[in-house]
Amino acid sequence: MKAISNISSVSASALCIEEIQQIESSVAQFGSPLLMLDCDIVRQQYQSLQAALPGVILHFALKPLPHPDVVTTLLAEGACFDLATSGEVDLVASQGVPADQTIYTHPIKRDQDIRDALDYGCTVFVVDNLNELNKFIPYKDRAEILVRLSFRNAEAFADLSKKFGCSPEAAIEIIACAQEAGIYVKGLSFHVGSQTMNPQKYVDAIDVCNQLMRDVVALGLPALSTLDIGGGFPVSYSHTVMPIDQFCEPVNAALAKLPDTTTVLAEPGRFIVAPAVTSVASVMGQAERDGQIWYYLDDGIYGSFSGLMFDEAHYPLTPLRQDNQCYPSVLAGPTCDSIDVIAQNILLPKLENGDLIVAKMMGAYTSATATDFNFFKRATTIVMNQHISDELRVV
Numbered sequence: 001m002k003a004i005s006n007i008s009s010v011s012a013s014a015l016c017i018e019e020i021q022q023i024e025s026s027v028a029q030f031g032s033p034l035l036m037l038d039c040d041i042v043r044q045q046y047q048s049l050q051a052a053l054p055g056v057i058l059h060f061a062l063k064p065l066p067h068p069d070v071v072t073t074l075l076a077e078g079a080c081f082d083l084a085t086s087g088e089v090d091l092v093a094s095q096g097v098p099a100d101q102t103i104y105t106h107p108i109k110r111d112q113d114i115r116d117a118l119d120y121g122c123t124v125f126v127v128d129n130l131n132e133l134n135k136f137i138p139y140k141d142r143a144e145i146l147v148r149l150s151f152r153n154a155e156a157f158a159d160l161s162k163k164f165g166c167s168p169e170a171a172i173e174i175i176a177c178a179q180e181a182g183i184y185v186k187g188l189s190f191h192v193g194s195q196t197m198n199p200q201k202y203v204d205a206i207d208v209c210n211q212l213m214r215d216v217v218a219l220g221l222p223a224l225s226t227l228d229i230g231g232g233f234p235v236s237y238s239h240t241v242m243p244i245d246q247f248c249e250p251v252n253a254a255l256a257k258l259p260d261t262t263t264v265l266a267e268p269g270r271f272i273v274a275p276a277v278t279s280v281a282s283v284m285g286q287a288e289r290d291g292q293i294w295y296y297l298d299d300g301i302y303g304s305f306s307g308l309m310f311d312e313a314h315y316p317l318t319p320l321r322q323d324n325q326c327y328p329s330v331l332a333g334p335t336c337d338s339i340d341v342i343a344q345n346i347l348l349p350k351l352e353n354g355d356l357i358v359a360k361m362m363g364a365y366t367s368a369t370a371t372d373f374n375f376f377k378r379a380t381t382i383v384m385n386q387h388i389s390d391e392l393r394v395v
């Protein structure tokens with residue numbers, strides 16, 4: 001097989017010496033595959049988004065990484081939380097999150113889901129249609145409503161407005177019916193789509209909501225106090241995206257035009273956790289097929305790399321072994337299914353069984369969507385930097 005020199009598309013230079021040592025000692029201690037969660041990065045991501053969106057109350061959406069250490073880390077930073085299921089309610093409740101720091105944003109709920117959230121003490125709920133609004137008639141003394149609008153976004157990883165959200169006209173109808181039924185509508189929400197690269201999507205949505213908030217008052221309906229601008233903030237996978245402060249500049253300019261008293265919320269998920277997890281898998285075996293070397297790893301599409309199917313993310317992959325001679329290779333997962341392939345035509349040095357492959361940016365929509373297919377156990381998550389070191393702790 002022809003070796004290609006020095007033009008590896010991947011490189012361990014992305015990893016510093018300390019990281020390599022930490023990876024090797026963690027695998028020695030806990031085995032493979034691993035997911036290494038770094039709470040310091042969770043903190044940094046939260047702080048940088050909060051700095052980029054001053055005055056916006058950040059509610060971490062649990063869905064991309066529902067892990068107790070992420071919850072406690074963010075709680076210590078003063079974060080709020082965005083819940084969508086009773087399981088997520090249980091998770092934040094078990095970590096001592098005060099219910100008034102939560103909102104419940106699944107637009108479609110069973111009565112039991114509503115009662116579970118209310119029993120915990122969460123009182124803010126999202127609806128996007130009249131059928132859903134009517135579910136709150138029995139709870140109208142306790143529940144407050146955000147009406148979710150839909151803004152289509154074909155470019156996003158996940159165009160969430162295809163499945164949820166209503167038009168501004170339908171929102172007015174919902175608000176009017178709520179008024180008649182005695183249900184309090186607190187404000188509006190939207191989600192422009194996950195991994196949205198273009199801030200203009202937020203600007204356009206905020207502008208429409210701004211107009212709608214003014215229309216509501218003009219129609220003699222009660223004024224709306226709150227706008228929830230959702231999640232979707234982008235991170236750099238294999239392509240770099242705009243730095244978050246630059247990304248948020250036009251968003252802040254659009255928010256500045258809202259009525260003065262508006263409370264603004266956001267529901268970031270991916271941005272907070274994607275860079276906080278590094279995965280480690282090891283080579284179980286190998287074969288030469290059609291001019292490429294196939295390496296079979298102990299983690300794959302049905303495990304931590306499920307985001308390749310569900311999320312279209314391209315995680316930066318690096319072998320720990322470095323060599324100038326590289327060969328076109330395939331990285332496959334462990335299951336007996338042929339779709340279980342992580343990367344094809346990737347240039348890698350000649351690997352040995354047991355060698356480690358490291359993937360960065362593995363925190364969002366990875367372990368959350370992993371399965372136990374073929375009885376391959378999910379990767380073990382190990383948690384680093386749970387507590388702020390004493391030098392960093394402000395006293």
Ligand SMILES: *Cc1c(COP(=O)(O)O)cnc(C)c1O
Nearest residue numbers: 061105194231232267268269270
């Ligand atoms: C998934 C989801 C989020 C988080 O979105 P990201 O793109 O991960 O930031 C926020 N809000 C709702 C309602 C969601 O469904």
